[in-house]
Amino acid sequence: MSRIYIPSTGPDNWQALLADPSKHWRTGYSARTLAHCWERANGLPPEIAAMFDGPSELLLALPEHKVPLAGGQRHSQSDVFALIRFGENTCAATIEGKVNEPFGPTVGEWFADPSDGKRLRLRQICDLMALDGVPPMDIRYQLLHRTASALLEAKRFKTDEAAMIVHTFSAARMWFDDFERFAGLFGNTARPDEPMVLVLRTGQRLRLGWATGNPEHLLL
Template structure:
């Protein structure tokens, strides 16, 4: 196995492919979230999704953010009622076949009530899009990346490829939720967009994804994906509290 040296100490060596950590330390404040970001200095700004989500989730601890509770309660699903937050893990990584990077979920929330254990995979947004379309992703893609897309489509119950305009991020975040639920022996996975955009920017892209999957509407903001082989997958859109857009957390670096 090839080894490379680490920056500060040339005597420290590690495999080229980074291993996903499964040891987590409780936060002291929202600033502790910054170091976990892919680009900590670039993405840690007031009014952006990373800082707004950190401020919101820390402020609502030990409970789920109230707007998420309201969104889940908008359905008739008993499994989504009165969920207790067992753990919230920022920047949860899920390994996927093909490619060389895991899918990184903004917040993994492990929750339960008297009926079920429910996995919430939360994607925080303000004005950011859902990344490249499938057409853009496939352009110049490696064989491994193309095999990953096929794997994601199969996991989502597709028998034909998604149209080119569908956003790739929505596929891998949804499948990450499913795989995480399976790991925790949970029968229900929810991929929830926690959008702090007050104009609900990019909701049309999210709804296009739901439409292509022929989802069943459980409320105005929650849908269920059919044809899932193992367990249930729900997709949700939650409008975040705009107060957190104005909150500025100090750097944790």
Template sequence: MKRIYVPTQSGTDWQRLLGKPKLHWKKGRSAMSAAACWEGSHPGLPLEISSLLDSCRDSAVTGLELLLAIPEWEVALPGGETVSQTDIMAVCRNGSGLVILGVEAKVDEPFGPTLGEKKAGATAGQLERIAYLEKELGRSAPFGDEIRYQLLHRTVSALLTARAFHAKVAVMLVQSFSPESNWRDDFDAFCAGHACRELSPGLFEILGIDGLRLIVGWCKGDAKYLDVELPSAF
């Protein structure tokens, strides 16, 4: 994974970073909707994200200034060669310091397999990774089999990136452009599996994390971006 980045000229520049650029670059899907939203919100955070964070009135995450947003940010994890690829990893700041904000964009795409499905026939490396993720999330016992695996590694990716930047706060947000809030129940189940403190509706702090604060949340993306069609780079 390279650590040299250049500014985008338009949302189309995001396409080449996707795991499957031609397959995933479609109007009304999360990749294109997120690219259009973030490019349209520049130089700040999307309004729904800043509004959600400001709603908790916690000085650690209110009034954030966007310093840098990197599409398809890769984080290496133990137990295999596959990286966790976060849709947007943003470096932000306010008067309290740096905040790392990892964003998982969704429309109707699910969060992938459950832990039960992932463990069925898993290799030793895959089981090692699951155990590592659970430990990083402060678990003294495994999550239930119904929890979605993607929510674990996206949250830990934000946590590890915050440590790398010496940030005091890591945030993992689901930015859902789905009018029906598809898969919200999976997010709620993930939160219920922790010792969480509700900061405001849709925003929770996971307690018991060493060294920094870890916050997860769900926000409704602006549905107007479902109708935006960005050109293809291919």
């Protein structure tokens, strides 16, 4: 995987980075909607900026950013990875775009009859997030590995905190209950468009958020 990145000239540049560029690049779906939203913002979309304390600034955004995890060849691929400055702090954030698409399999579904690689990967994720044992079976695995990716990148870039933010364009707040259960792992109560900031037992600071995007981007 190359570590050289070329600046974007517009939303269409994002399409080539998708696993299936023809299937996943559709009006009204998350990949295309997210690309138009972030490109039009020319910085942080306001709903993402609202997840941080005080004035915030986008330093760098990488669409479809891959982070290697233990136990296999398949990386965790975030819709957007962003380095964000707010006040005197910096944050490594993974952004998960959603419209009506689900979060994928639960831990119970993904970890059924697990291979040695899956056991190793889940152990790494739990260690990063300071979770004891296997998470509850109804937690969505995607939320776990996206958060683990943010924590790994925060260490790599030596930022003050990590963040995992769901950037949703669903007026019905589809799948918010999954995010709510995930936040409950840390003893937090999730609320739409309100950030949660916690300090893990590892000492690492983690920010979680559910940010509602402008639905006008669904039409682009």
